[in-house]
Amino acid sequence: MVEQSSVQKSALKIRPAVQEDAGAIAELFLISSDGMASYIWSAMAQPGQALEEVGRARYARSGVPFSYENCLIAKRGEEILGMLHAFEMTPREPGEVEEDPVLHPYSELEDPGSLYVSGLAIYEPYRSQGVGAALMDAAEDSETARRLGRMSLICFDGNERAMTFYRRRNYRELDRRPIVPHPSLHYSEGNAVLLGRSLS
Template identity: 55%
Template sequence: MTSKDAADEIVIRQAAKDDSAAIAELFLIASDGLAEYIWSLSKPAGISLLEHGARRYARTNTAFSYENCHLADRDGTVVGMLHAFEMEADPDAETESDPVLEPYSHLEDPGSLYISGLAVMKEFRSGGIGTKLMDCAEARARQEGLPRLSLICFERNARALAFYQRRGFELRDRRPLVPHPSLHYPDGDALLLVADLG
């Protein structure tokens, strides 16, 4: 079976609450260790990090919810994920005090559809699934009347960066990341990438 054939079998669908565990697993892939760090700050004793992440995505009426997820499904198996929500300006937001997270608080583009997670299971990569998910993001932004997509990518994640650049994303801002054992990259910058949909 060719990569194109595999992509043709993919259905992009709205996530449901029962998908929360799959969403959490893919979010760990998408975030290059950042979600692992964030979740560890609030994880209760006695449950796994993945279970804690699944509980987070099972919530409703919050940005980080299954409600803001679309999934790539192949024969009933989730193989990819897009998580995105409108980035809104918050003039009352508190200054980020966590030194690891502080750089990301500067990398926001209010008024855009913010792609907080895009991931494809390793064995299904290079088959067009990421492209289908990004097409979904563009369609959703247009449907919601948002003129841009935005996302954060680690400078050292060359494969992801090249994919986003092919999709028309351009560098808007950057901040040096603060190293932490959870992060997959020990140095380099976190990049704010933006794609205009005009």
């Protein structure tokens, strides 16, 4: 039975992900993306293939932004509690345009040169216990974040809990774009908001 008390800090460990974590990363990314991963992975799936399988294969890769190599895992003992995925946001190629109308707004909400947090998710029994904060602390203190000097992420303004969490961590709005509705997305109206924070 899962205890609802706060995860003891002494028991909580943050470590770099390994390839064997790809399945859990996929599950958690589906949670963190508010339906965006479902939208993207559905287009990649073979007939009858589960979205979790698509995500597992995606994150089992190496040498690409969407890889286990860019993830942190929160654990207590052998139990995975959550994950954070972040990578260096690079500039788009000249003339490169996102043609997908659902994804296009997000292509305009990029901060090249920042460490971009594309996913932060905690399994439900462990939320509001400091796990997300510990993962963000580790990402903000990482060698890549210190080198780049700033962090960025995108959050739906309808996700008030997440927006409050990031604002308390001194993330400020940099830009926003209206959501293009799709049945896969958890929010059918409102805005996608680019948030950023300087680490200097």
